[in-house]
Amino acid sequence: MPEQKPLIPVLIGADMNCYSMARAFHEAYGVTSHAFGRWAMGETMYSRIVRFTAVPEIDTPDVLLRTVTEFADAHRDADILVLGCTDDYASLLIDLRGSLPENCTAPYLTPELRDRLVSKADFYEMCERYDIPYPKTFRANRALPADALSPEALGFSYPVIVKPSSSILYWKHPFDGMKKVYAAESPEQAAAILGQIYGAGYPDAVLLQDRIPGDDSAMRVLTAYCGTDGKVKRMCLGHVGLEEHTPKALGNHAAILTEYNEPLMLKLKAFLEDVGYTGFANFDIKYDSRDGGYRVFEINLRQGRSNYYMTAAGENLARLVTEDAVYGRDLGPCRLCRKEMFWHSVPRGVVYRFVKDRAFVETARRLARQGKESVTLDYAYDLRANPKRRAYYLVHMQRYYKKFRTYYS
Secondary structure: OOOOOOEEEEEEOOOHHHHHHHHHHHHHHOOOEEEEEOOOOHHHOOOOOEEEEEOOOOOOHHHHHHHHHHHHHHOOOOEEEEEEOOHHHHHHHHHHHHHOOOOEEOOOOOHHHHHHHOOHHHHHHHHHHOOOOOOOEEEEOOOOOHHHHOHHHHOOOOOEEEEEOOHHHHOOOOOOOOOOOEEEOOHHHHHHHHHHHHHOOOOOOEEEEEOOOOOHHHEEEEEEEEOOOOOEEEEEEEEEEEEOOOOOOOOOEEEEEEEOOHHHHHHHHHHHHHHOOOEEEEEEEEEEOOOOEEEEEEEEOOOOOOOHHHHHOOOOHHHHHHHHHHOOOOOOOOEEOOOOOEEEOOOHHHHHHHOOOHHHHHHHHHHHHOOOEEOOOOOHHHHOOOHHHHHHHHHHHHHHHHHHHHHOO
């Protein structure tokens, strides 16, 4: 058997997603990850497990390819695993993976399947075919006047959710007051939001959706790893208790309890396998108290920002992708995660104070007492005898109290 080469993870990004994967790689293999992004971010700053390099135009194909190629050429004796930590980086790697050096692996789906899934509007058409429930949706392809956005025209009542079909294109056309998603209380507000988005040059569809009742604690997240053979290997469902509420971070998960729901998990497993998906998939889902069902909002073609909740629950994402995509080892039959875990990216006190679902809080308290708790940035290896990193972590966490007092109601 040939000698196993050294493993070097190359992560494109610098945020919580990047650090979560770097921690998973360090825990699984004891390796340091190399990260490249447009600018430095606090989550990966002063870290022992991430070596970050700023590359201002790495969000363009030529620069990303050149950056990875030069790194691979300088480490020809290593197996290099390349992962994108945002939608646009993952999409670029999907296009570039056939051009990467031989010692690089970019474990993604095909560009053709990407194009069918990345648009929320097109994804909902696929949901129709696979009987996957999703919110009632109206598609706008341009700015529309208020009278064209009446409840009768939409087919559902206000308030409604307004969001771009393509997140990748949306963030490339910034404007003041930009948010990940919007809530419109009236046709006039919806028309104003469309005017802002299209006025900034965004070229794709914007979706107006029935707002599913319920606060943050109605949200669910499902992370899956699909092997190179097109079969789902692992799935982990998370019950979200709290999300961030600052304008540009709105919707980022802040507290998750792992949860087991076999019918929901198997439905999405069947979908992923039927379409021939490979790599990480991440679904945003919401429980609808009106009928007791679940509505799927979107699929992210990468590991999500909160992906460490799955690693903490015993399914290390770095190990899954490395063993399968790099070393070609059999991960065995699909395993649906059952282990209880309380993951949070904000202080425990913020979770206990601001989560509105008191049953969620009581479960979180119980798991914390039992030691079944994890905070991605609270990694002893990286904080011990590392005063700059520890100072960043403490200040970063403390700021959440003010953020939630300001933005959460």
